Amino acid sequence: MCGNEALAEAAIIAGVDAYFGYPITPQNEITAYMSKRMPEEGRVFVQSESELAAINMVFGASATGKRTMTTSSSPGISLMQEGISYLSGAELPAVVVNVMRGGPGLGNIAPSQGDYFQATRGGGHGDYRTITLGPSSVQELADCMSLAFDLADQYRMTVVVLADGFLGQMMEPVVLDKKPRRKLPPKDWALTGAEGREQNIVRSLWLGEGVLEELNYKLQAKYEQVQKNEVICEEYEVDDAEIVVVAYGIAARIVRSAVNKAREEGIKAGWIRPITLWPFPTKQINRAAEELRIFLTVEMSCGQMVEDVKLAVAGKAPVLFYGRAGGSVPSVDEVLERIRQLTIPANKQKVKSKK
């Protein structure tokens, strides 16, 4: 299965009631797959007239208590930012998958990680956060769908699954199974018709003095809980490493190969892979920076996550960056070469290159 289809089927297994989307490469397989599978399951599929409409259809379905999602790629996700801000203000759960492509503008359709800022900072207006997951294999992409829905429902937040064109198109074996679900709070806020109860109102406008400020503090308290409880990251050979490479998503797989090769050459290298990009594994990286070592961040962008790595390292160690942008992907050899340059003293490097 390709990543796009795997995540679509995983969403169905996770109980998505309604899918809304507008075609865009490189995620068209999802829309096509959902158009076939959702009706088969007796669930809702609508091809919307735009991403603006898609995210607002999600807004409507979510407000009635349904599990709902949309998927798109970078330019379409930009159009959804208004909707995500409203979802955040109204505290409605939603899952948004971004199969990133090269930007800015129409860019190209090659894989990219250029939307990290948009996803983790919140590309819409106002003080809000979206939980952001950065899977690095088709299996993990599929697995994170049920997690995404659970997190969305538990915290009443938008969860962004940040994939890229590579992951979406790539074929890998994948096991789709029903993972145990979280125990979730009842959706007593949902709009179901006010039969026998007072009206429910879903809103994000708060005009009274100080009321919106209160809401913002409430949201922040919720975000703190997410930061406390939901960080996921993976580490490899960090303990004795003189260089730790930080990467997520498909870039992390390139890094893994480069680090393995470096180890074979006797370079003490390790890696850290954030799986939740927000909440970011700040503590884990900060802990790794207790020892004097170099941090290298590798991304398919001009350097976005590296800012979070710097914040996490907090000046305790040098943080360097290597990236390729505009839909280009760093090669294992390029990353390995960077690792060598940063770890092998200059005089030895020269000798080596003369050979």
Added chain:
Amino acid sequence: MKTVFTRTATLKDCPTHYCPGCGHGIAHRLIAEAIDELGIRGRTIGIAPVGCAVLAYDYLDVDMIEVAHGRAPAVATGMKRTNPDKIIFSYQGDGDLAAIGTAEIIHAAHRAEQLTVVFINNAVFGMTGGQMAPTTVLGQVTATTQKGREAIGEGYPLQICELLAVLPGAIYIERCSVYNPAQVRKTKKAIKHAFELQVNGAEGLSLVEVLSPCPTYWRMTPAKAMEWIEKEMTKTFPLGCLKSFELTK
């Protein structure tokens, strides 16, 4: 003593934030009456626009949502598709529906969504201070057409009912007004019909446009504003049913 008129249950008993002589309040009451007469309060979900009626949920005692400017028909689609047994209506101004939300209303109609739309045309953006709306009539002075609207450069008034009526997915389209009691009664009938169609599962979108006064930004007294609708506004926006749909009994 015999009670001849009472506030209908779905209309809340509270002071209004609307300006004196504003048409929004009348439209709210007509919606509440229609909901109560059809006995659908318990399964109705309303959508408030961005505009002067953003707080419609303060007056209408049904489950309600407030949505981004113009996006109500998309939100309504998400609700109705996942809850076919619920009655979903959107309440939208002319800025909301005919400017920023034109794509959403056209496509909801085009997909034949089973929705009820109450479209309040007051020929201005009330909430933001009386700027030109797509529905501002030619020659009308607004905050952004200070010499009166000119067709070339500022555009012709957008006739939403005429535009939607050609779409097969729009099944009931009627333009009404509230400038006198007879018109209010007609509007009530139309709004109720638009709900009734949805209750009966008629396959398509119903929209009732209401020519509605904004005395504040028309810079008129409430009485003069009503007169202006009758004498002036209806020239550009003729009243009547543009597309009818009869339920077979």
